[in-house]
Amino acid sequence: MSRRDSVRNRERLVTSAREVFAEHGFGATLDDIARHAGLGTGTAYRHFPNKHAIAAEVLRDATEQIVVDAEEALAIEDPWDGLVQFFQRTASRQATDRGLYETLTGQGDDDEQARIWPRIVASVTELFERGQRAGAIREDAAPQDVAAVFAMLGPAFAMSRTIDPELWRRYLALMLDALRPGHPPLPVPPPPAAALDTILRSSKK
Amino acid sequence: MSRRDSVRNRERLVTSAREVFAEHGFGATLDDIARHAGLGTGTAYRHFPNKHAIAAEVLRDATEQIVVDAEEALAIEDPWDGLVQFFQRTASRQATDRGLYETLTGQGDDDEQARIWPRIVASVTELFERGQRAGAIREDAAPQDVAAVFAMLGPAFAMSRTIDPELWRRYLALMLDALRPGHPPLPVPPPPAAALDTILRSSKK
DNA sequence: GCTTAACGGAGATCCGCTCTCCGGTTACGA
DNA sequence: TCGTAACCGGAGAGCGGATCTCCGTTAAGC
Structure with a gap:
C-alpha cells in the first residue's frame, strides 16, 4: 500500500498545478508548481513524468x-x-x-x-x-x-x-x-x- | 571614407530586418535577419550592437x-x-x-x-x-x-x-x-x- | 599590387527549462 | 521501539536556443 504522505503530496501537486496554470499559463514550469506546493522538484517528477501529464489531469x-x-x-x-x-x-x-x-x-x-x-x-x-x-x-x-x-x-x-x-x-x-x-x-x-x-x-x- | 560594400550591406540589413520583423515578429533573431539578407552574423553585429538598435531604425x-x-x-x-x-x-x-x-x-x-x-x-x-x-x-x-x-x-x-x-x-x-x-x-x-x-x-x- | 577595412560563420557564453540522482528523512509493519 | 523500504528534496547535469565574439579570409580602394 502506498504511504499517506505520498498520496497527500500528489494531491497538493494537482492543486498547486491548477493554481499555477491558472495564474501564469501553460508556460509555467513543473519546478514552479512544486515550489508553489511547498515541495521539491524531485517529488513532482516522481509523481508525474512531465508537465504534460499533470496538465492533462488539471x-x-x-x-x-x-x-x-x-x-x-x-x-x-x-x-x-x-x-x-x-x-x-x-x-x-x-x-x-x-x-x-x-x-x-x-x-x-x-x-x-x-x-x-x-x-x-x-x-x-x-x-x-x-x-x-x-x-x-x-x-x-x-x-x-x-x-x-x-x-x-x-x-x-x-x-x-x-x-x-x-x-x-x-x-x-x-x-x-x-x-x-x-x-x-x-x-x-x-x-x-x-x-x-x-x-x-x-x-x- | 567608408567602403561601398559596407554601406550597401547596412542597407540590406535594414531591408531584411523590415521583412523579417514583419513576418516573424520581434522575436526574430539578428542571426535570422543576417541570413535573410544573405550576410554573416558578424556583419550584422558590426553594423548594429544588438537587435534593439536595428529594430529602432526599422x-x-x-x-x-x-x-x-x-x-x-x-x-x-x-x-x-x-x-x-x-x-x-x-x-x-x-x-x-x-x-x-x-x-x-x-x-x-x-x-x-x-x-x-x-x-x-x-x-x-x-x-x-x-x-x-x-x-x-x-x-x-x-x-x-x-x-x-x-x-x-x-x-x-x-x-x-x-x-x-x-x-x-x-x-x-x-x-x-x-x-x-x-x-x-x-x-x-x-x-x-x-x-x-x-x-x-x-x-x- | 598592397594595405586594410569589412566579411563570414564557427563556436564561446549565457540562460532558462527539463529531468536525474542520491544522501537524508519518515511512515509503517513487526 | 526499531528496521527498512518508500519517499522526499534540491543541487546540478543535460539540453536547446539566443546573443555576441574572434580571427582567418576576402576584396575595395588607392
Whole structure:
C-alpha cells in the first residue's frame, strides 16, 4: 500500500498545478508548481513524468466545464439568452484561468485541445444556429465566428488581469452587440468551417 | 571614407530586418535577419550592437505612419468615415507587419512604444471624441476602447496570416458595428485613461 | 599590387527549462 | 521501539536556443 504522505503530496501537486496554470499559463514550469506546493522538484517528477501529464489531469476538469456550459445554454428557452449565458460563463472561466484560455486557443496542451474541441464545436454550432434561426443573431455571422470572438477576448482577459478583473465583460458585451441583427453586411466571408481547428493555433510559431 | 560594400550591406540589413520583423515578429533573431539578407552574423553585429538598435531604425518609419493615419483621418469631414478609415489603414499595416503590432501592443520594443504612444493617443482621442460628439459613436464608449479594439484584433491578424489575408476585415467590421450607437449600455466602465499605456503591456510576464 | 577595412560563420557564453540522482528523512509493519 | 523500504528534496547535469565574439579570409580602394 502506498504511504499517506505520498498520496497527500500528489494531491497538493494537482492543486498547486491548477493554481499555477491558472495564474501564469501553460508556460509555467513543473519546478514552479512544486515550489508553489511547498515541495521539491524531485517529488513532482516522481509523481508525474512531465508537465504534460499533470496538465492533462488539471485541464480535463476545466475543459469539460465548457462543454457543460454549452449544454446548459441549450437548455435555456430564449436562444439569445442562452448564447449570452454561454459566452459569459465560458469567458468568465477563461478570464480567471489563463491555462484554460491557452489550451482552448491552441497555445497550450495540443492533445487536450484536440480531445475537447470537436465536442465544443458541436454544441456551440447548435447553440449558434438556433439563435440565428430565431433571428436573434445577424444573418451574415457564422458559428466559426464564435471561435474568433473567443480568440479576440484573449487580450481582454490579459487587460482584466492587470487593470480590473471584470473588464472583459465590457468587451464581451461589445462583441455580443455586434452579433445582433441590424448591422450592415460584413465585408469578408467567415473562415471555412474546416479551418476551425487551425483558427486559433495561428499564433503558434 | 567608408567602403561601398559596407554601406550597401547596412542597407540590406535594414531591408531584411523590415521583412523579417514583419513576418516573424520581434522575436526574430539578428542571426535570422543576417541570413535573410544573405550576410554573416558578424556583419550584422558590426553594423548594429544588438537587435534593439536595428529594430529602432526599422520601427520608427512604421509607427510614424500610424500617426499620419490618424492625422489624415482627422482631415476627413465625416467623423465616422474618418474613424473607419483610420481603423482600416492602421489595421491593414498591422495585419501585414507583425513587428508593428507587437510594438504598439507592448510586446515588442518598449522604447519605441513609449516614444510613439502619446502621439497616437492624442490624435486618436481627438478623432474619437469628434465622432462621439457627432453622435456617430455610442455614448458609453471611450477613447481607451480604441486601444482595446486594436489589442483584440491581434488574434484576428494571426488568423489572417494562416487562413485568409483579408479575414481581419471581417472582425474589424464586427467591432466597428459594435461602436455604433443604438446598443444597450455596456456593463463595465472603460479602463481609466491613465491605464492606457498599461493596457496592452498586459500580456507581458 | 598592397594595405586594410569589412566579411563570414564557427563556436564561446549565457540562460532558462527539463529531468536525474542520491544522501537524508519518515511512515509503517513487526 | 526499531528496521527498512518508500519517499522526499534540491543541487546540478543535460539540453536547446539566443546573443555576441574572434580571427582567418576576402576584396575595395588607392
